[in-house]
Amino acid sequence: xxxxxxxxxxxxxxxxxxxxxxxxxxxxxxxxxxxxxxxxxxxxxxxxxxxxxxxxxxxxxxxxxxxxxxxxxxxxxxxxxxxxxxxxxxxxxxxxxxxxxxxxxxxxxxxxxxxxxxxxxxxxxxxxxxxxxxxxxxxxxxxxxxxxxxxxxxxxxxxxxxxxxxxxxxxxxxxxxxxxxxxxxxxxxxxxxxxxxxxxxxxxxxxxxxxxxxxxxxxxxxxxxxxxxxxxxxxxxxxxxxxxxxxxxxxxxxxxxxxxxxxxxxxxxxxxxxxxxx
Numbered sequence: 001x002x003x004x005x006x007x008x009x010x011x012x013x014x015x016x017x018x019x020x021x022x023x024x025x026x027x028x029x030x031x032x033x034x035x036x037x038x039x040x041x042x043x044x045x046x047x048x049x050x051x052x053x054x055x056x057x058x059x060x061x062x063x064x065x066x067x068x069x070x071x072x073x074x075x076x077x078x079x080x081x082x083x084x085x086x087x088x089x090x091x092x093x094x095x096x097x098x099x100x101x102x103x104x105x106x107x108x109x110x111x112x113x114x115x116x117x118x119x120x121x122x123x124x125x126x127x128x129x130x131x132x133x134x135x136x137x138x139x140x141x142x143x144x145x146x147x148x149x150x151x152x153x154x155x156x157x158x159x160x161x162x163x164x165x166x167x168x169x170x171x172x173x174x175x176x177x178x179x180x181x182x183x184x185x186x187x188x189x190x191x192x193x194x195x196x197x198x199x200x201x202x203x204x205x206x207x208x209x210x211x212x213x214x215x216x217x218x219x220x221x222x223x224x225x226x227x228x229x230x231x232x233x234x235x236x237x238x239x240x241x242x243x244x245x246x247x248x249x250x251x252x253x254x255x256x257x258x259x260x261x262x263x264x265x266x267x268x269x270x271x272x273x274x275x276x277x278x
Contacts, residue, residue, distance in 0.1 A: 004047055007277055009214045012082065013043045014274045017243045019078040019091055021266050024257035027095040030103060031071040033240040033253040034147060037178040037211070038072050041236050042079045044217035045143060045174075049225075054084040057110040063140050064113050064129055068122020069147040069176060070104035071255070076112075077101050085111040120153025122146060123173055127159055130168045141225065145174045149181025152190045157202070163231040164203030171231040172224045173204075176211065178240035182254045199233040211236030244269055 004012060016039050024030040046052070051063040067076050074094060081088045086100075086109070093099035100109045104117030114125055126144040133140055150156065163171050175195060183189050192198070199206040205227045209220045217236065224232035240254070241247030244266040247258075258266060 006215050009043055009047055010277050011274060012047065013039050013214065014243065014270050014277075016043065016075065016078045016082060018267055018270050019081070019088075020074045021244075021258055021263055021270075023074050023078065023091050023094040023101075025260060025263040026092050028257055029095055030074055030257045031255050032247060032257055033180065033250065034069060034072045034176065034178065035075040036242050036244065036247065037238040037240050038069075038075045038145060038176045039079075039242070040212045040214050041145065041174055041176060041217060041238075042075055044214045045221065046079050046083055048218045049221040050143070051140065052083075052111075054080075054111070057085060061138055061140055064126075064142045066114050066122045066126055066129075066142070066144045067105055067112075067116055068125075068144050069119065069150055070116035072145075072147070072176070073101075073103070073105045076105065080109075080111040083111075119147070119150040120155040123156055123159035123163070123171075126171050126173070127162050127166070127168060130163075130171045131166065133170065134168075139170075141170045141172060143172050143174065145176060147181070148175050148177040148179065148186050148192060148195070149189070151175065151192055151195075152181075160199065160202040160204065167229050168231045169228050172221070173231065173233040175233065175235050176238055177235050178211075178238040178242075180240045180249065180251050180254065182251070184251050195233075195235045199235070203230060205230050205232040206235060207232065208235045208237065211238035212242055243273065 053059045094101045105112045106115045122144045126142045130142045196206045207220045209216045247253045
C-alpha cells in the first residue's frame with residue numbers, strides 16, 4: 001500500500017478537491033457540498049487503512065468500501081483515479097452519456113463495490129457482505145460511508161440492530177456529519193440528536209472525530225479495527241463544501257456544480273491553502 005505522511009496526505013486531499021471541482025464544472029451538474037466534505041475521510045481510508053490492490057480490484061481478500069451516500073461519488077472517483085484504479089482522464093467524463101462515471105456509482109467501474117444512490121441501503125449491504133466474508137472465513141473489513149441526513153432513513157436503524165445482533169466487528173460505518181442536507185440543516189429537517197449516544201444505544205462502538213483532521217481519522221480507523229464483538233461507527237464532524245469559502249456550510253450547494261468563474265475562484269483558494277502546507 002502507498003504510504004504518505006500527514007503533510008503529503010493533506011496535500012493529496014487538496015489536489016483531490018481540485019479534481020472534484022473540475023469534474024463538476026465540466027459536467028455542469030452534480031453534488032458539490034457533500035463531495036468536498038468527504039474528501040479527507042476517503043484520503044485517510046484509502047491511503048492508510050484500506051487493504052486493496054488497484055491492479056486487482058476484485059482480489060478476494062480486499063477490504064470493501066461502500067459509498068452509501070452515492071451522490072458524493074465525485075470524491076470517490078477522484079480518489080480511485082489517484083490510487084490508479086483507472087486513468088485520471090476518465091474523470092472529465094463525469095455524467096456524460098456512456099461514461100462509466102455516472103452521477104451515482106455503478107458496479108462495473110473498477111473500485112466500485114455497489115451501485116448506490118437510494119439513500120439508506122449501504123449499511124444493510126455492508127452487513128450482508130460481512131456475513132458472507134465470515135462464512136467464507138475471509139478476514140477483511142467492510143467500510144460504509146453515509147451522510148448524516150441519510151440517517152433519517154429507517155433502514156439505517158434496522159441495519160444498525162442487525163450488525164450489533166450478529167456482532168459484526170468487521171463492519172465500520174462512517175457518518176459524514178456535515179450538518180446539512182438538501183432541504184437545510186439536519187437539525188431543522190429531522191433532528192438526529194446526538195449521533196454518538198444513539199449508536200451506542202444500538203450496541204455499537206462509537207468514535208467521534210474531526211472529519212478534516214487526517215491524523216485523527218487515521219487514529220479512529222486504527223481504533224475501530226481493534227474493537228471485537230461489536231461494529232464501530234465513526235462520526236466524522238465535517239463542513240459541507242470544505243475548502244472553498246463561498247461553498248462552505250451552504251445548503252444551496254448540495255446539488256449544484258460551480259460555473260467556470262466560481263471554479264476558478266475556488267481553485268485560487270485551494271492553491272493558496274496548498275502553498276501554506278510546509
